[in-house]
Amino acid sequence: MPVLSEALKEKIKSYFPRYPSKQAVTLPALHLVQDELRCVPLEAIREIADLLDLSPAEVHDTMSFYGIFRDEQHKLGKRRLWVCRGLACALRGGEEVLASVCEKLKVAPGGTSEDGKITVEFAECIGVCEGAPAVLIDDSGRPDVTLDKVDALLTELRA
Amino acid sequence: MAEFEPVLLRRILKNASPSLEAYRADGGYRALDKALAMSPADVTKAVVDSKLRGRGGAGFPCGVKWTFLPKDHPGPIYLCVNADESEPCTFNNRILMHQDPHQVLEGMIIASYAIRAQVAYLYIRYEYGDATRAMQQAIDEAYAAGLLGKNILGKQGFDLDVYIHRGAGAYICGEETGLIESLEGKRAWPRIKPPFPAVEGAFRKPTIVNNIETLACVTHILDRGPEWFKSMGTPADPANPRDAGSYGPKLYCISGHVNKPCCVELPLGVTARELIDKHGGGVWKGRKAKAIVPGGISMGFLTADEIDTKLDFGSLGPFTKNGCLGLGTAAVTVIDEETSMVDVLYNICRFFEHESCGQCTPCREGTGWMLKIVDRIRKGLGRAEDLNILEEVGHQIGIMPGTTICGLADGAGWPVKQAIRKFRAEFESYIKSGKKTHTLQLVAAH
Numbered sequence: 274m275p276v277l278s279e280a281l282k283e284k285i286k287s288y289f290p291r292y293p294s295k296q297a298v299t300l301p302a303l304h305l306v307q308d309e310l311r312c313v314p315l316e317a318i319r320e321i322a323d324l325l326d327l328s329p330a331e332v333h334d335t336m337s338f339y340g341i342f343r344d345e346q347h348k349l350g351k352r353r354l355w356v357c358r359g360l361a362c363a364l365r366g367g368e369e370v371l372a373s374v375c376e377k378l379k380v381a382p383g384g385t386s387e388d389g390k391i392t393v394e395f396a397e398c399i400g401v402c403e404g405a406p407a408v409l410i411d412d413s414g415r416p417d418v419t420l421d422k423v424d425a426l427l428t429e430l431r432a
Numbered sequence: 433m434a435e436f437e438p439v440l441l442r443r444i445l446k447n448a449s450p451s452l453e454a455y456r457a458d459g460g461y462r463a464l465d466k467a468l469a470m471s472p473a474d475v476t477k478a479v480v481d482s483k484l485r486g487r488g489g490a491g492f493p494c495g496v497k498w499t500f501l502p503k504d505h506p507g508p509i510y511l512c513v514n515a516d517e518s519e520p521c522t523f524n525n526r527i528l529m530h531q532d533p534h535q536v537l538e539g540m541i542i543a544s545y546a547i548r549a550q551v552a553y554l555y556i557r558y559e560y561g562d563a564t565r566a567m568q569q570a571i572d573e574a575y576a577a578g579l580l581g582k583n584i585l586g587k588q589g590f591d592l593d594v595y596i597h598r599g600a601g602a603y604i605c606g607e608e609t610g611l612i613e614s615l616e617g618k619r620a621w622p623r624i625k626p627p628f629p630a631v632e633g634a635f636r637k638p639t640i641v642n643n644i645e646t647l648a649c650v651t652h653i654l655d656r657g658p659e660w661f662k663s664m665g666t667p668a669d670p671a672n673p674r675d676a677g678s679y680g681p682k683l684y685c686i687s688g689h690v691n692k693p694c695c696v697e698l699p700l701g702v703t704a705r706e707l708i709d710k711h712g713g714g715v716w717k718g719r720k721a722k723a724i725v726p727g728g729i730s731m732g733f734l735t736a737d738e739i740d741t742k743l744d745f746g747s748l749g750p751f752t753k754n755g756c757l758g759l760g761t762a763a764v765t766v767i768d769e770e771t772s773m774v775d776v777l778y779n780i781c782r783f784f785e786h787e788s789c790g791q792c793t794p795c796r797e798g799t800g801w802m803l804k805i806v807d808r809i810r811k812g813l814g815r816a817e818d819l820n821i822l823e824e825v826g827h828q829i830g831i832m833p834g835t836t837i838c839g840l841a842d843g844a845g846w847p848v849k850q851a852i853r854k855f856r857a858e859f860e861s862y863i864k865s866g867k868k869t870h871t872l873q874l875v876a877a878h
């Protein structure tokens with residue numbers, strides 16, 4: 274059963290003219306697929322490989338290098354919340370925010386809340402250090418998420 | 433001395449609109465006009481003359497790097513713009529792209545003209561979604577206005593396409609050849625050099641990799657001239673022919689235990705003390721600084737006694753008294769007197785163990801060993817000889833000792849060596865005290 278819709282395949286192909294090699298479309302393709310399916314299933318790896326004239330092993334090799342991509346067994350929840358544990362954040366309570374988020378959602382970093390709404394991750398410095406402790410919501414930085422703001426943040430993400 | 437007027441942050445401090453129209457109203461794309469009236473070689477010469485040194489961490493002279501491209505190459509030649517900005521505690525590239533994207537884009541277009549690139553890839557770390565969208569908007573506006581595409585601003589034969597390439601959360605993609613491998617769709621394993629990218633880079637073609645802030649400086653060098661750029665900073669020491677000087681404005685990031693973490697622009701050569709006290713609002717909670725990270729965590733530490741060190745290319749380095757690795761990204765992080773250096777070093781070792789790409793055994797294993805040893809010390813199981821082992825591992829890994837492919841390993845070893853050298857007594861007394869730390873928190877956050 275193919276998992277990539279025609280529309281998604283067309284989106285991937287629209288990247289071809291940008292690069293002199295099809296392999297260079299690997300990261301854009303993986304991002305497009307994961308954004309839509311919340312993971313990159315094995316079958317999608319085969320289909321991406323087909324589109325890019327690669328072997329599935331080559332696509333998988335690249336994908337597995339980058340911690341951002343998830344396989345079917347580790348599908349993302351609706352929102353992805355990364356709590357920064359980099360030095361600037363840790364110096365201002367970042368580790369406590371991470372611990373608190375995990376405790377409230379009853380998951381370890383990497384896990385998804387039971388209702389499937391929030392996946393929690395630790396992040397290395399996300400480049401919002403002037404607002405430490407900071408978090409990343411999907412791909413958007415949010416400064417000054419101190420312990421007292423965790424409840425409100427989780428409510429916001431569950432909505 | 434006259435008060436310094438910010439240049440790179442000029443529009444950002446005024447909260448000016450990032451739109452093309454507003455940027456142009458503020459004099460934007462004037463530098464590009466000037467550049468297009470010159471030959472590419474003359475543009476390169478202006479950048480060489482300005483003595484601009486790369487802001488991405490290594491400090492290599494920017495214009496000189498451009499001259500390393502093979503002469504009369506039939507092309508294609510690529511510009512890869514390094515917006516991976518993952519060195520912990522560094523965030524100036526984000527601010528530039530998010531809040532003044534055309535300033536960055538203008539520098540990219542000028543650089544592409546100078547090096548005869550017809551395609552520029554802007555490699556942005558995934559975490560910078562907002563900056564990515566701001567840059568894409570600026571690129572779209574530029575195409576519509578004839579600033580990108582074919583025969584730019586009517587200049588026959590000057591064509592340029594700019595594409596954003598999003599990263600996927602790996603620090604090593606900031607290393608220039610790791611970036612290129614990642615762009616090509618592979619794991620970001622840095623390449624053995626030589627060949628350097630200028631000779632054989634992206635898609636095996638000549639490639640220039642430059643940092644965002646470097647290219648923003650290029651914009652102003654073309655607008656105001658090399659002499660203006662050279663009027664700022666720490667001049668080269670005439671007695672030292674190898675000193676290339678530290679010229680121009682620099683974005684300093686200030687984070688950690690200060691009252692007002694921020695990013696400020698100042699001429700290169702400001703002291704850590706001035707940054708912390710004047711611009712960062714002083715150390716928080718009325719405390720004193722115990723240690724200062726001078727340029728991202730790879731650089732090592734300054735002690736409280738070294739707080740008057742100038743932060744420029746010449747005052748920090750392996751052969752200076754402070755022995756830091758270099759200026760790095762000029763990201764200053766303050767650690768207050770109540771914080772345990774054991775905890776700080778644990779945080780840093782954990783980062784490098786996580787981010788080593790695993791290609792070279794000394795780096796892959798060494799970062800793991802260093803983390804394990806610091807963790808063991810933290811948990812109260814340290815032995816006196818552990819400190820010597822840490823120092824030895826720190827000494828053995830990296831390009832400098834010649835055991836690894838890229839500089840990540842030097843950056844991993846440096847804070848370890850410096851922590852043990854400069855804070856040895858604290859580590860020794862921690863080991864002797866029998867203290868055990870199991871929580872992950874850095875205690876002084878309370």
Ligand SMILES: Cc1cc2nc3c(=O)[nH]c(=O)nc-3n(C[C@H](O)[C@H](O)[C@H](O)COP(=O)(O)O)c2cc1C
Pocket residue numbers: 485486487488489490491492494514515516517518519603604605606607608609641642643644646647838839840843
């Ligand atoms: C491990 C490692 C990480 C790096 N990360 C970055 C980065 O995030 N951004 C950057 O501009 N340069 C980074 N660099 C430096 C680049 O390799 C390269 O020197 C720089 O992008 C060149 O641009 P510049 O000359 O304009 O500074 C890194 C280097 C190493 C060894």
Ligand code: SF4
Pocket residue numbers: 604621622787788789790791792793795796836837838839840841
């Ligand atoms: S030094 Fe480390 S990060 Fe660099 S190539 Fe070797 S293993 Fe990878």
Ligand code: FES
Pocket residue numbers: 357358359360361362363397398399400401402405407520521522
């Ligand atoms: S350390 Fe958390 S954003 Fe930089």
